[in-house]
Amino acid sequence: VKVAVLGVGLIGGSIGLAASQRAGAHVVGYDPDAGVLSNAVELEAIDEPAFELAGAVADAEFVFVAAPVGATVDTARLALQETGAQCVVSDVGSTKQQLVEALRDPRFVGGHPLAGAETAGVENSRADLFDGATWYLTPGAETQAESVRRLSELLGALGADPVEIDARVHDRLMASVSHLPHVLANLLVAQAASVASDSLDAGGEHAGALSSGPSFRDATRVAGAGRAIWPDIYMSNRDALIEALDAAIAELGDVRETLSAGDAQRLADWHERAHTTREQLRRAGLLAGS
Amino acid sequence: VKVAVLGVGLIGGSIGLAASQRAGAHVVGYDPDAGVLSNAVELEAIDEPAFELAGAVADAEFVFVAAPVGATVDTARLALQETGAQCVVSDVGSTKQQLVEALRDPRFVGGHPLAGAETAGVENSRADLFDGATWYLTPGAETQAESVRRLSELLGALGADPVEIDARVHDRLMASVSHLPHVLANLLVAQAASVASDSLDAGGEHAGALSSGPSFRDATRVAGAGRAIWPDIYMSNRDALIEALDAAIAELGDVRETLSAGDAQRLADWHERAHTTREQLRRAGLLAGS
Numbered sequence: 001v002k003v004a005v006l007g008v009g010l011i012g013g014s015i016g017l018a019a020s021q022r023a024g025a026h027v028v029g030y031d032p033d034a035g036v037l038s039n040a041v042e043l044e045a046i047d048e049p050a051f052e053l054a055g056a057v058a059d060a061e062f063v064f065v066a067a068p069v070g071a072t073v074d075t076a077r078l079a080l081q082e083t084g085a086q087c088v089v090s091d092v093g094s095t096k097q098q099l100v101e102a103l104r105d106p107r108f109v110g111g112h113p114l115a116g117a118e119t120a121g122v123e124n125s126r127a128d129l130f131d132g133a134t135w136y137l138t139p140g141a142e143t144q145a146e147s148v149r150r151l152s153e154l155l156g157a158l159g160a161d162p163v164e165i166d167a168r169v170h171d172r173l174m175a176s177v178s179h180l181p182h183v184l185a186n187l188l189v190a191q192a193a194s195v196a197s198d199s200l201d202a203g204g205e206h207a208g209a210l211s212s213g214p215s216f217r218d219a220t221r222v223a224g225a226g227r228a229i230w231p232d233i234y235m236s237n238r239d240a241l242i243e244a245l246d247a248a249i250a251e252l253g254d255v256r257e258t259l260s261a262g263d264a265q266r267l268a269d270w271h272e273r274a275h276t277t278r279e280q281l282r283r284a285g286l287l288a289g290s
Numbered sequence: 291v292k293v294a295v296l297g298v299g300l301i302g303g304s305i306g307l308a309a310s311q312r313a314g315a316h317v318v319g320y321d322p323d324a325g326v327l328s329n330a331v332e333l334e335a336i337d338e339p340a341f342e343l344a345g346a347v348a349d350a351e352f353v354f355v356a357a358p359v360g361a362t363v364d365t366a367r368l369a370l371q372e373t374g375a376q377c378v379v380s381d382v383g384s385t386k387q388q389l390v391e392a393l394r395d396p397r398f399v400g401g402h403p404l405a406g407a408e409t410a411g412v413e414n415s416r417a418d419l420f421d422g423a424t425w426y427l428t429p430g431a432e433t434q435a436e437s438v439r440r441l442s443e444l445l446g447a448l449g450a451d452p453v454e455i456d457a458r459v460h461d462r463l464m465a466s467v468s469h470l471p472h473v474l475a476n477l478l479v480a481q482a483a484s485v486a487s488d489s490l491d492a493g494g495e496h497a498g499a500l501s502s503g504p505s506f507r508d509a510t511r512v513a514g515a516g517r518a519i520w521p522d523i524y525m526s527n528r529d530a531l532i533e534a535l536d537a538a539i540a541e542l543g544d545v546r547e548t549l550s551a552g553d554a555q556r557l558a559d560w561h562e563r564a565h566t567t568r569e570q571l572r573r574a575g576l577l578a579g580s
Contacts, residue, residue, distance in 0.1 A: 169485070194537075211453070215472065219475065223567070245545060259525065277514070286502050
């Protein structure tokens with residue numbers, strides 16, 4: 001089986017390693033950065049470098065587009081043009097609806113592996129990066145079932161757990177469990193810094209000694225993280241993220257009114273509901289690793 | 291030195307253990323629950339049980355009110371009435387301004403140790419609970435400097451790091467680094483559950499396989515936590531929390547407008563600023579343990 005990886009960063013490189021080591025694939029890699037390509041060959045993340053896209057995808061049975069979000073649609077479209085009926089084309093981007101609507105082809109399946117958020121670069125590639133990881137698949141209206149089936153089989157061989165999901169539901173889910181939490185982390189550091197700087201103005205000597213607990217550290221761990229990719233991620237999922245922001249603004253307004261009215265019982269009920277809901281999410285597997 | 295602890299839960303019990311073992315104090319404990327008191331004696335968290343408040347505080351040099359937030363003002367007021375000029379009275383509540391305004395006394399110093407958020411109950415008490423922990427002190431307008439000095443000395447002996455701070459700044463800081471993060475964690479689980487349940491309605495079989503990453507797990511770790519105390523904590527800090535909520539609503543509105551306008555540069559600048567700010571907070575020690 002020949003697998004082409006277009007864009008050889010952490011995800012592309014890890015797909016290459018896993019496909020080669022676990023599925024016996026011949027992996028051809030393309031990257032606009034020749035230095036990355038030679039690194040990838042040295043690390044055995046790819047078996048063969050290609051210096052143009054057409055050469056990389058020729059005769060491939062699977063093409064993974066692992067380019068930056070902004071380049072995904074064009075790269076995938078080229079890959080579909082340059083390959084024949086035997087080839088399944090997929091991607092690894094974190095938002096799916098726009099993409100699936102732009103690439104209406106029986107051979108295209110949107111994809112999104114939940115892995116690798118903490119690092120970047122081909123040098124961090126690992127054959128086991130996807131072990132046990134959910135890999136969302138979002139077929140479009142035109143996608144053939146056979147494309148999804150073949151891709152799922154390969155992903156299973158890479159160690160991942162492929163899960164089919166509607167592209168719109170996927171994007172709303174990601175807005176809720178990933179994009180909104182990142183926005184809120186950014187918001188929290190901004191507010192804390194503003195209060196801390198007011199404190200410094202008033203007292204002059206407190207800033208060094210100010211302290212918080214583990215809840216703040218955990219809630220802000222991803223603030224400003226992944227600067228090279230996050231602005232694109234927010235923007236690529238803007239419809240679902242705007243919807244999530246509107247819901248967040250409405251709920252914060254409710255909490256504000258409850259506090260303002262001094263309605264302790266309503267506040268207690270709301271907090272209790274969060275406890276129950278968190279337990280439900282945990283049982284549903286939505287709190288990975290906990 | 292005689293130390294009285296009014297309310298012998300995790301914090302009261304740990305103060306007792308540390309005061310006894312590290313400051314050679316004779317610790318008298320009072321708790322309305324007789325079972326808690328006998329547990330505390332058995333665990334050596336207190337040296338002597340008292341079955342009424344007046345008996346507990348008689349001749350004490352330090353009184354720590356470690357009662358539930360709702361009972362703190364009345365308990366502290368009684369302790370101030372029942373003790374003489376030699377006695378410093380403090381508390382351990384997580385909001386301070388209302389308390390400091392209600393208890394205008396040369397011998398009262400508001401206090402808030404940043405420790406113990408993860409567990410509860412005298413059975414979890416530890417003599418080293420406050421080792422290296424910031425212990426905020428919020429003297430009021432009437433508080434004598436000598437009261438603060440004596441209390442700081444004792445807290446240092448318990449292993450804590452006493453930090454004086456204006457009560458209003460303290461409450462705004464806690465609203466930003468603790469109370470707002472808890473509200474946002476509650477909000478995140480509610481939104482995710484809503485999207486997950488929509489997904490279930492549409493597809494019927496997805497809920498079990500839905501998955502998220504570590505950012506969601508971390509951001510929601512405290513959702514609905516500490517149900518017995520959190521509604522009171524929110525309510526006791528309502529002014530500062532309302533201020534924090536208003537600022538949050540305004541910032542989410544800005545992000546929404548930026549997304550809606552498709553202003554990628556502004557979004558990237560905002561995200562970059564969060565990165566810089568997080569680094570500043572980290573250097574200022576506001577990201578404990580990281």
